[in-house]
Amino acid sequence: MSSAPTTTTKPLTYRRYKDGDDEHLPWQEEIFDADHSHKCPTYIQSTPPCQGSCPSGEDIRGYLNIVRGIEKPPAGMPWQEYAWRRLTEANPLPSVMGRVCPAPCESGCNRNQVEDFVGINAVEHFLGEWAIEHKLAFPKPQTKTGKKVAVIGGGPAGLSTAYQLARKGHEVTIFDERAELGGMMRYGIPGYRTPRDVLDAEIQRILDLGVTARVNTRIGTDITLEQIRTDFDAVFLGLGAQSGRPLPVEGGDAPNVVTATAFLKAFNDGRMRHVGKRVVVIGGGDTSIDVATVARRLGHIEQAHESDRPEVAIASGGAGFAAHDAAILSKRQGADVTLTSVFAMDKMQASKHEVEHALAEGIAIRGGMAPVTVVRDASGRATALRVAQC
Numbered sequence: 053m054s055s056a057p058t059t060t061t062k063p064l065t066y067r068r069y070k071d072g073d074d075e076h077l078p079w080q081e082e083i084f085d086a087d088h089s090h091k092c093p094t095y096i097q098s099t100p101p102c103q104g105s106c107p108s109g110e111d112i113r114g115y116l117n118i119v120r121g122i123e124k125p126p127a128g129m130p131w132q133e134y135a136w137r138r139l140t141e142a143n144p145l146p147s148v149m150g151r152v153c154p155a156p157c158e159s160g161c162n163r164n165q166v167e168d169f170v171g172i173n174a175v176e177h178f179l180g181e182w183a184i185e186h187k188l189a190f191p192k193p194q195t196k197t198g199k200k201v202a203v204i205g206g207g208p209a210g211l212s213t214a215y216q217l218a219r220k221g222h223e224v225t226i227f228d229e230r231a232e233l234g235g236m237m238r239y240g241i242p243g244y245r246t247p248r249d250v251l252d253a254e255i256q257r258i259l260d261l262g263v264t265a266r267v268n269t270r271i272g273t274d275i276t277l278e279q280i281r282t283d284f285d286a287v288f289l290g291l292g293a294q295s296g297r298p299l300p301v302e303g304g305d306a307p308n309v310v311t312a313t314a315f316l317k318a319f320n321d322g323r324m325r326h327v328g329k330r331v332v333v334i335g336g337g338d339t340s341i342d343v344a345t346v347a348r349r350l351g352h353i354e355q356a357h358e359s360d361r362p363e364v365a366i367a368s369g370g371a372g373f374a375a376h377d378a379a380i381l382s383k384r385q386g387a388d389v390t391l392t393s394v395f396a397m398d399k400m401q402a403s404k405h406e407v408e409h410a411l412a413e414g415i416a417i418r419g420g421m422a423p424v425t426v427v428r429d430a431s432g433r434a435t436a437l438r439v440a441q442c
Contacts, residue, residue: 093162102172105160108143108212112157112172115139119175133188136179140190144215145208145254147180148237148246154338154403184253190261193221202227202280204271205290207235211258213288218261225284226263229270235292239320240313240339242346299334303426306434308363312339318366319346326350327362327387332437334423336393336400341407344415348389389414392421394442 095113098104102112117123118135125134139146150173161169199222203210206228214224232238233255237246259265271277280287296311298304308328312335318324331347333340391410393400397419400407411417420442427436 101160101162102157102170105156106142107156108149110142110157110176111138115179116170116172116175119179132179132182133186136183136188139176139179140183143176144190144212144258145180145237146176147184147250147254148208150174150177150180151250152237152241152245152338154401180254181250184250188257190215190219190257192261193219195221196223197221199223199286200225200284201286201288202284203288203290204280205235205292206230206233206265206267207290207292208237209292210235210288210290211255213290214263215258215261218258218263224263226265227269227271227275227280228265228267231267233265233267236294236313240316242316242319242342245342299423299426301423301425303428303434306426306428306432307367308361308433309426310363310366312343314366315343316346318362319350324350324362324365326353328352329385329387331387331389333389333391334393334437335391336395336402338402338406340391340393341402341410344389344391344410345413347387348413348415351385351387354385386414388416390416390418392418392423392437392439394420394422396420 100113103109106112114123115135115138118125118131118138121131125131136146143149153173153176155173157172158169161172163169197220201217201222201224203214203217203224203226206226210226210228211233214226217224226233228235230239234251237251238248269275271280277287294313296313298311299309303309312333315324316339327347327350329352331344333344333347335341335343395401397407397417400417400419407417418439421439422442423437424440425438426434427438429435
């Protein structure tokens, strides 16, 4: 009687090491830790959350891999230039955006699930500064299409559009009613946040692609839209958000209650040189932080005449502010600035570091406060703000 052959079955195992091994490679400590991974996943059928959260659609994973040394630059090209060129495929203004962008990409970063986000804004800022320092230029297109495009508005939207169109070989002309390009980057954001030499350098790089700028040209006054449509094959309207939102409460139409955009515009134009002794800013975003810090730095003057009031300079639109201009000869003193927000301070929409800077400059922030009424005196000017705690 024959017997069935005996077979030895080796137990199935997924271990990479033999029993008793306790040695491992050092890099594994940095990648694997308990039930999560420090290694950024690879996205094939979906957009990485950082790039998906970026309004410009920057290839964030791409240029961060270059910065980390994972993707190597071509021979003879510094990694900084290679990363900058990858970044500027989508955004031609990295140095400016690295300073003022609220960085929604960092909110979408996977690292938030581990400890904290990657400092994407700081990397963008660094690459933009390096490019300016080393005078990098955008490559000009090899061929021209013969098409002409008019871009109305020289702000970030218009400049970005001109950049992308010029790279495709189109002939682009930017029309702007102001003396210099930049839009709200120049006339809305204070210069201490967007240094003008940095802004000028990044704008000039776009113009060097062959883009023509017609400044001090107002559509409907200096040139008609019908003429533009006749002379150009396509028109892009990049008019921007130039108007602020008035305060929708009783008394919000007082003459010394002004919108943030009007306030910052008057400051950047050089018309407004001081504010009142006590200033209340209603908001909670980055723009309101800008207004508060500008007001804090401008301060106030004692014994201001009627023509010296800040709202007069704001409303003048560039003329009739001689008295206000002369008032800077008087002794200027600090202004008491309070910022109110319907959100608690830790829930405000402003960037965390912007809030910290405002507090460091002595600005009082009152969170959880909603405006109810503007209290006015007999002349109709605002003297107080009544709020309700949220």
